[in-house]
Amino acid sequence: MSERRGGGGPRRDDRGRDDRGRDDRGRDGERRPERRGERQRTPARERSAQHRSSQRPSERARRTDPARLTAYTAMREIDAGAYANLVLPKLLRERRLHGRDAGFATELVYGATRMHGLYDPIAAIAADRPVERIDPRVLDTMRLGIHQLLAMRVPTHAAVDETVALARQVNGAGAAGFVNAVMRRVSERSPDEWVAAVTAGRDPREALAVRMSHPLWVVGALRAALIGHGTASSETADAELERLLEVDNTPAKVSLVARPGLATVAELVDAGATPSSTSPQGAVLPEGEPGSIPAVREGRAAVQDEGSQLLALALASAEVSGAAAEQERWLDLCAGPGGKAGLLAAIAIERRIPFLANEVNAQRAELVRQTLAAAEARAEELGTTVEVRQGDGREVGEASPAIFSRVLVDAPCTGLGALRRRPEARWRRQPTDVAALAGLQRELLASAIDATAPGGVIGYATCSPHLNETRFVVRDVVKKRSDVEVLDARGLFRDAAGEPLPRLGEGPFVQLWPHVHGTDAMFFALIRKL
Numbered sequence: 390m391s392e393r394r395g396g397g398g399p400r401r402d403d404r405g406r407d408d409r410g411r412d413d414r415g416r417d418g419e420r421r422p423e424r425r426g427e428r429q430r431t432p433a434r435e436r437s438a439q440h441r442s443s444q445r446p447s448e449r450a451r452r453t454d455p456a457r458l459t460a461y462t463a464m465r466e467i468d469a470g471a472y473a474n475l476v477l478p479k480l481l482r483e484r485r486l487h488g489r490d491a492g493f494a495t496e497l498v499y500g501a502t503r504m505h506g507l508y509d510p511i512a513a514i515a516a517d518r519p520v521e522r523i524d525p526r527v528l529d530t531m532r533l534g535i536h537q538l539l540a541m542r543v544p545t546h547a548a549v550d551e552t553v554a555l556a557r558q559v560n561g562a563g564a565a566g567f568v569n570a571v572m573r574r575v576s577e578r579s580p581d582e583w584v585a586a587v588t589a590g591r592d593p594r595e596a597l598a599v600r601m602s603h604p605l606w607v608v609g610a611l612r613a614a615l616i617g618h619g620t621a622s623s624e625t626a627d628a629e630l631e632r633l634l635e636v637d638n639t640p641a642k643v644s645l646v647a648r649p650g651l652a653t654v655a656e657l658v659d660a661g662a663t664p665s666s667t668s669p670q671g672a673v674l675p676e677g678e679p680g681s682i683p684a685v686r687e688g689r690a691a692v693q694d695e696g697s698q699l700l701a702l703a704l705a706s707a708e709v710s711g712a713a714a715e716q717e718r719w720l721d722l723c724a725g726p727g728g729k730a731g732l733l734a735a736i737a738i739e740r741r742i743p744f745l746a747n748e749v750n751a752q753r754a755e756l757v758r759q760t761l762a763a764a765e766a767r768a769e770e771l772g773t774t775v776e777v778r779q780g781d782g783r784e785v786g787e788a789s790p791a792i793f794s795r796v797l798v799d800a801p802c803t804g805l806g807a808l809r810r811r812p813e814a815r816w817r818r819q820p821t822d823v824a825a826l827a828g829l830q831r832e833l834l835a836s837a838i839d840a841t842a843p844g845g846v847i848g849y850a851t852c853s854p855h856l857n858e859t860r861f862v863v864r865d866v867v868k869k870r871s872d873v874e875v876l877d878a879r880g881l882f883r884d885a886a887g888e889p890l891p892r893l894g895e896g897p898f899v900q901l902w903p904h905v906h907g908t909d910a911m912f913f914a915l916i917r918k919l
């Protein structure tokens with residue numbers, strides 16, 4: 390699209406650039422005021438000034454509120470590659486937005502980012518042009534407006550007026566007229582009518598992908614995973630898939646873990662959390678900032694998905710025998726940023742077992758050090774060790790063969806099991822990523838097996854249920870070796886009351902699901918070294 394501004398001076402497209410490609414906008418894309426005397430008024434500027442004076446002052450001065458402006462800035466940064474969960478809290482802090490304003494901006498950014506697979510076709514119909522022909526900045530404004538109109542309880546007039554005010558402020562007056570027309574058209578139909586309009590004529594899988602705002606390849610991969618892990622049959626897969634996609638579009642609750650020996654669930658409950666029914670070490674924070682809880686601030690507790698807690702607890706409770714049992718030593722091969730290492734290290738320390746966390750990336754290794762600081766201090770008190778090492782996990786098996794009793798490989802993966810936490814992730818991942826990670830995942834698992842002492846156990850985990858990152862990796866690595874056996878891991882997954890967790894798949898592996906267990910879709914395989 391090129392919504393040109395009129396007049397004979399430098400023409401500006403709706404990217405805010407003039408004919409010479411100069412950008413006259415600040416970080417928000419907001420127009421910077423010209424310095425006094427910087428430029429003479431051209432006839433066109435004169436006309437524009439006359440036009441402004443015929444506008445109602447309320448219209449002329451109309452600026453949107455800080456929450457919407459912050460949401461727009463976050464959307465632009467996400468478009469440039471930022472992560473929503475990092476950029477938004479930073480902007481909220483910088484702009485001192487708290488409470489309801491912060492909540493509103495968060496809902497706008499997360500909702501508009503997550504749902505633009507549905508909103509873009511709606512925008513295309515309302516704008517009467519493909520979204521590829523709408524400037525990305527203007528499209529972000531529209532996505533925020535459509536989310537308010539179709540998914541939030543913002544009154545229609547406020548959603549339209551505020552979106553137009555935002556467009557005028559950040560996209561320019563020409564674009565604001567265009568946004569106004571699109572918002573009015575969107576407001577003429579109900580959400581259901583829009584879904585019917587954008588899915589008409591599509592095959593059922595594609596219609597589901599658009600309605601649930603997921604890339605088609607992700608929908609296909611998740612359906613295959615539901616069947617391949619034994620969670621659904623081909624008859625029940627579609628209903629199950631729909632529930633899964635719905636939960637992917639629902640903000641995840643804030644789960645906390647009390648690291649054993651450092652904090653207790655009771656301490657988290659005293660701070661306002663409720664005990665988790667899923668994890669014996671877990672609690673759920675209904676509202677408020679986790680960072681305001683002393684145990685979290687001090688690294689004795691942390692924010693952690695209950696699925697991650699369950700698999701760390703499962704690895705810690707698996708039986709080891711032989712040489713591995715004689716001298717226990719634990720390894721987390723791919724530890725960054727340290728969530729599971731934090732829980733495993735705390736358990737190891739209580740049992741006076743040395744713990745090593747390995748991570749290839751220097752920055753992430755530093756995060757692991759920070760995460761384990763409280764555990765390290767406790768280890769010193771109890772005369773044991775917690776170490777962090779930066780290095781390639783693929784080399785550990787050869788460098789330190791057969792010395793660890795329990796090894797976790799929480800492999801780098803596509804993260805398709807944690808889409809509800811990362812609104813932009815579904816749009817960034819590509820089917821080629823799965824193949825690109827395949828070799829690394831196999832090499833890391835093989836190295837972990839080499840590093841494990843006879844009688845020891847290896848836990849292979851991913852936060853993706855994709856069959857190529859889970860079952861097929863384990864199958865391929867195990868079939869090449871005669872020194873391992875796959876164990877049935879299901880019995881090790883127990884809820885907070887100690888009862889077996891239901892619906893873990895057909896075994897021997899465990900596949901957790903957000904719509905079944907309320908956790909991320911974590912995969913876990915338990916392998917014994919013979």
Ligand SMILES: C[S@@+](CC[C@H](N)C(=O)[O-])C[C@H]1O[C@@H](n2cnc3c(N)ncnc32)[C@H](O)[C@@H]1O
Pocket residue numbers: 697722723724725726727728729730747748749750753780781782783799800801802829852
């Ligand atoms: C899924 S994350 C691990 C998450 C972590 N276990 C936690 O709970 O916080 C995978 C990690 O593997 C690391 N990684 C990637 N390639 C690696 C390699 N060759 N050796 C060791 N770590 C690697 C990544 O940098 C990333 O930090």
